[in-house]
Amino acid sequence: MSVPARRLPSWVWVTGLTAAALVGVTALAAQADQGAHPLAAARKAKPSASASPHPSASPRKSAPVAVPDGSGTGRRIVYSLGLRxxxxxxxxxxxxxxxxxxxxxxxxxxxRYAVSSTVASTTGTDGTKVENIVYFTVRSGVFIAFSNAQDGSSPKPSAGARTGAIRMHSADGDAVWQFGTKGTAVSVVE
Incomplete structure (x- = not known):
């Protein structure tokens, strides 16, 4: 006589999948939270349109920087490594x-990449609250994402830390969050 197999109740499956998803999102967020953060003083200033690789606390008037050649076509986020x-x-x-x-x-x-996931907010490993986290790739085991610190702080990463966070002013983080939905193209250029 055979014994019929018992099915697990659906709430067990939902609970297990939810727990696994939370662990995964927490791990991704922790990796992204370890990057440099903008200075609090710089947060109050409007971002400069100059090509300077280092942001300034006071805006400078200059011609807008053109989208880099070879960055693709269509709707996309373009990130220049050299110009930051x-x-x-x-x-x-x-x-x-x-x-x-x-x-x-x-x-x-x-x-060329695509936005793989987004997280509204979390606390970084340095205790800084971050928001607007937009993940698009992994390199050498480090998750790479755009984000901003909620308070505008800019703590330096610990010596030897490997961080993939690309930090920005809060207003810019809001703009990336709105623009960079899952699947949005991301083009990284020199």
Whole structure:
């Protein structure tokens, strides 16, 4: 006589999957939270439109920086490693917004990516609350994401830390969050 198999109740499956998802998101967020953060004074200033690789607390008037050649076509986020600058480019190829950023210690390789996931907010391993986390790749085991510190702080990463956070002013983080939905193209150029 055979004994019929018992099925697990659906609440057991839902609880298990939810717990696994929370662990995964927490791990991703912890990796992204270890990057450099913008200075509190810089947060109060409007981002400069200059090509300076280092953000300034006071805006400078200059011509907007053009979207880099070879960054692709269509709607996308473009990140220049050398300029430490991001562009939000619309479907027609026009830059809707451009701003400087503070990269972590691990940079993405030049190439084409897509937004893989987003997390609204979390607390970094340094205790800083971060928000608008937009993940798009992993390099050498380090998750690479755009984000901003909620309080505008800019703690330096610990010596030897491997961080993939690309930090920005809060207003720019809000713009990336709105623009960078899952699947949005991300182009990284030199």
């Amino acid at each position: 600058r991001v562009w939000l480019v619309d479907a027609a190829g026009a830059a809707r917004r451009s701003f400087t950023v503070w990269p972590g210690t691990v940079s993405p390789a030049p190439g």
